[in-house]
Amino acid sequence: MAETVQPIRPTRLMVAEGSILLLPRHIKLRHDAGRDAWVLLAPERVFKPDDTAVEVLKLCDGKRTVGDIASDLAERFQAPRDVILADIVQMLQDLADKGVVKS
Amino acid sequence: MNEITTGTHVTDAEPALACARAPVGLLAELTHRCPLQCPYCSNPLELERSNVELTTAEWQDVIRQAAALGILQIHLSGGEPTARKDLEDIVKVAAEVGLYTNLITAGVLLTKERLKGLADLGLDHVQLSIQDVDAANADRIAAYKGGAAKKHEVAGWVKELGLPLTLNAPLHRQNIDSLERIIEYAVEIGAGRLEVAHIQYYAWALKNRAALMPTREAFMKTVDIVNRAKERLKGILVIDFVVPDYYAKFPKPCMGGWGRGVMNITPSGRVLPCHAAESLPGMSFDNVRDRKLAEIWLDGDAFNKFRGTDWMKEPCKSCSRREIDFGGCRCQAFALTGDAANTDPACSLSPLHDEWAKVAGLESHETPPDFIYRRVGGAKVVEPAGE
Ligand code: SF4
Ligand code: SF4
Numbered sequence: 001m002a003e004t005v006q007p008i009r010p011t012r013l014m015v016a017e018g019s020i021l022l023l024p025r026h027i028k029l030r031h032d033a034g035r036d037a038w039v040l041l042a043p044e045r046v047f048k049p050d051d052t053a054v055e056v057l058k059l060c061d062g063k064r065t066v067g068d069i070a071s072d073l074a075e076r077f078q079a080p081r082d083v084i085l086a087d088i089v090q091m092l093q094d095l096a097d098k099g100v101v102k103s
Numbered sequence: 104m105n106e107i108t109t110g111t112h113v114t115d116a117e118p119a120l121a122c123a124r125a126p127v128g129l130l131a132e133l134t135h136r137c138p139l140q141c142p143y144c145s146n147p148l149e150l151e152r153s154n155v156e157l158t159t160a161e162w163q164d165v166i167r168q169a170a171a172l173g174i175l176q177i178h179l180s181g182g183e184p185t186a187r188k189d190l191e192d193i194v195k196v197a198a199e200v201g202l203y204t205n206l207i208t209a210g211v212l213l214t215k216e217r218l219k220g221l222a223d224l225g226l227d228h229v230q231l232s233i234q235d236v237d238a239a240n241a242d243r244i245a246a247y248k249g250g251a252a253k254k255h256e257v258a259g260w261v262k263e264l265g266l267p268l269t270l271n272a273p274l275h276r277q278n279i280d281s282l283e284r285i286i287e288y289a290v291e292i293g294a295g296r297l298e299v300a301h302i303q304y305y306a307w308a309l310k311n312r313a314a315l316m317p318t319r320e321a322f323m324k325t326v327d328i329v330n331r332a333k334e335r336l337k338g339i340l341v342i343d344f345v346v347p348d349y350y351a352k353f354p355k356p357c358m359g360g361w362g363r364g365v366m367n368i369t370p371s372g373r374v375l376p377c378h379a380a381e382s383l384p385g386m387s388f389d390n391v392r393d394r395k396l397a398e399i400w401l402d403g404d405a406f407n408k409f410r411g412t413d414w415m416k417e418p419c420k421s422c423s424r425r426e427i428d429f430g431g432c433r434c435q436a437f438a439l440t441g442d443a444a445n446t447d448p449a450c451s452l453s454p455l456h457d458e459w460a461k462v463a464g465l466e467s468h469e470t471p472p473d474f475i476y477r478r479v480g481g482a483k484v485v486e487p488a489g490e
Contacts, residue, residue, distance in 0.1 A: 009290065012338030026227050026267040028203060034124060034173040041203040043228040043267050043296055046127050046175055097338045099267075099295050 013103050015066060015093040017085060021101045022062035029057050042100055056088050060101055066092060125173030125400065127359075129202075130180055130367040130378070133162070133193065137183040139209050140246040140476035141234065143273055143308035143315055146182060147381055150479045155371040159189040161391065163196045165368065168396040170200035174366075180207040182370070191220060198225025205230060207271075210257035211250050218257070222264045229261045230269040230298075235278040236288045244277060246476050258292040269296040274325065275315035276467060282325055286332045290340055299329060300345035305379045305434060307477045313466040314474055321467075322350050348449035349463035353424060354431025355449075361429060362410035366400060374399045376406055379434040383443050409433055414444050418452045 015021070023029060028041040029049070038054045040047040049057060052073075059069045070088055074081035095101045135150040157165070166177065177197050184190055185208055197204045205228045206221065218229075231254060234241035238251035261268045270289045274282065282299065289297040301322070302308045302315050317325075329344045336342065348354060358365045358377045367375040372391040375381065381388070386408065389399040400406060408414065412425050419430040430436070431447025439448045439459055446452065448459035 010293070010339050014338075024267070025265070028227075030175075030201075032173065032175065039175060041175060041227075043269055044176075044178070044205060044230065097341075099341055 013096045015089050015096055017065065017067040017070070017089070019066045019092070019103055020062060020064065021060045021066065021092060021096075021103055023057065023060060023100065024102050027100050029054070040100065042098070047098075047100070052087075053091060056091065057101075060092075125397075126364055126366050127174065128176045128178060128365045129169050129174045130178045130365055131162070131165075131184075131193075132180055132182065132367065132369050132378070133184045133187050133190070134370050135182040135479075136186040137181055137209065137477075138186075138211055138247060139183070139250065140478055141244065141273075141307070142311040142474035142476055143275065143302045144477040145303070145306055145308070145378055146477065147306055147379070148310070149381075150182075150477075151370045152479065153370075156187075157370065157372045157391070159192050161372065162189075162193050165372075165391050165396060166193065166196050166202065167200055168391075170202055172397050172400065174202065176203040176205060178205045178207055183209050183212060185210075185212045185217070191224060194221050194226050195224045198227075203227050208232070208257075209245075209250070210254045211247065213257050213260075215260045218260050218266075219264055222266055226266065228267050228269065230271050231258055231261065232271040232273070233285070233288075234273075236281050236284045237278075240278060240281075244474075246474075255292075258294070262293045267296075268292070268294045269298060270294040271298040271300065273300050273302055274317075275302045276317040276321065276471060277315065279317050279321050279325060282328050283332075286328070286336075286340070286342070290336065294340065296341045296343065298343045298345070299325070300343075301325070301347040303345070303348065305382075305432075307475070309438075310475050312462075313469065314471040316349070316463050316467040317347075318467040319350055319464065322347065347463075348432075348435070348447075349460050351449060352451045353449075354428050354435075354447040356428045357432040357434075360410075360426075361408075361433065362400075362406035363429070366406075374403065374405075376409070377432075377434070379432075380405065382434050383437055409443070416444055416446070418450075419446050422452065 026043065030039055030041060032039050038049055040049050055073060056069055059072060066089060067085065070081055070085035074084050092101055134153065134156055135146050136153055169177065179193065184206060194204055204226050206226055207230045210231050233254055234244040234251065241251035242248050258268060272285045286297060304312050308315060329342060333342050361376050367378045368391065369375065373388045374391060375388055380386065386405050388405050389403045415425060415430055419425050431449050433443040435449060436445045436447045437443035439455055448455045450456060
């Protein structure tokens with residue numbers, strides 16, 4: 001069963017400061033009113049993002065870089081940008097590995 | 104749906120999210136009709152016939168109720184859900200009310216046009232099952248000629264339409280040697296997720312246990328293969344691995360805990376805490392034809408019977424894992440001990456565990472018997488004609 005095999009194998013997305021990320025169409029970030037909680041709906045999974053993750057995911061719009069997002073959060077939360085950057089790169093890498101964000 | 108390790112800031116839906124007032128997921132068995140005859144099918148031995156199935160309007164009403172209740176995801180399953188001619192009308196409403204809509208299919212009845220139609224209506228995800236990558240063996244397992252080739256075609260359409268694809272490969276002694284190729288195949292066809300699930304021995308699988316049970320050595324090899332593949336394919340393919348109870352130390356939390364994570368509705372509208380719950384004696388199950396879904400979930404006898412931990416006996420009662428696995432499977436506990444409130448024999452702390460687990464070692468070393476194929480009536484009874 002190998003006739004229609006795609007020639008290009010997918011590769012792992014490595015998240016860095018310059019990465020521009022977005023949620024694929026089939027991943028849905030939604031506020032659930034009944035539970036008063038944000039949920040991330042994925043194929044056969046429901047994830048529960050914490051407040052930071054929700055803020056970051058809302059900013060993954062396919063335009064901003066991860067660095068832009070870090071700057072934005074650093075300003076809003078008055079926190080050191082490099083600490084935030086390291087934290088969200090790790091978080092987004094984890095989400096990329098789960099297929100929740102793409103470039 | 105087993106759990107995966109989660110990283111920073113994002114966790115799998117936690118208990119409070121799961122049971123505050125509604126389950127996260129609804130498993131909708133739209134029909135028990137299926138052209139395939141997998142000997143490990145999780146449907147009950149007594150398959151429901153098409154003349155008792157809920158109507159289109161009844162399913163649509165159930166789906167609206169489910170969304171209002173706070174259910175987030177619907178898994179359209181069966182049998183083969185595409186055997187229902189009104190699948191479109193059902194998907195349409197599910198998408199309209201904002202449920203994350205997942206089609207769990209064997210694929211063989213689909214056409215490209217139909218799949219495109221479903222995608223246009225708002226279908227979010229497709230889970231396609233395969234029996235093996237070896238086509239001849241796959242068709243033998245499903246007792247369906249040409250099935251493997253058709254599934255391959257369907258996988259191509261799913262990708263072409265831009266739908267996310269999960270490949271589901273139930274694993275057992277008669278396809279276990281294909282595991283490496285199954286993983287490779289999942290990457291080749293562009294699946295984002297692969298479910299490698301060792302067979303769980305209920306219903307048809309229990310009947311066919313001796314024909315399906317792998318040896319411990321063969322099982323251990325699969326653990327190793329999957330662990331290496333997970334590392335190698337990080338960010339390319341998410342692999343979820345389900346181990347067989349017989350070779351595990353602790354049981355799985357059946358359905359994420361009884362009356363907690365998921366509810367299951369049968370083709371005729373019976374609402375079950377788990378799809379094998381009908382094997383328990385003395386239980387009554389509400390039907391969506393008689394009661395509202397919210398009432399059934401919150402007040403139904405069947406859901407309250409084993410919800411939480413109050414019903415437990417020792418060793419579960421005082422065990423630190425009681426809110427992790429919820430004492431395992433009630434149906435397995437009943438089948439072996441005669442009391443559904445006992446500890447699942449799959450747990451190494453159950454006094455009956457060793458005796459129960461020994462069966463696997465014995466059966467897996469014998470010549471496998473012929474399959475007892477999944478058929479209405481268990482043999483060759485002809486189904487009544489369609490809707
Ligand atoms: S397990 Fe096989 S027989 Fe059962 S519903 Fe799925 S495809 Fe059909
Ligand atoms: S004793 Fe009960 S709660 Fe503890 S691990 Fe075993 S099944 Fe789970």
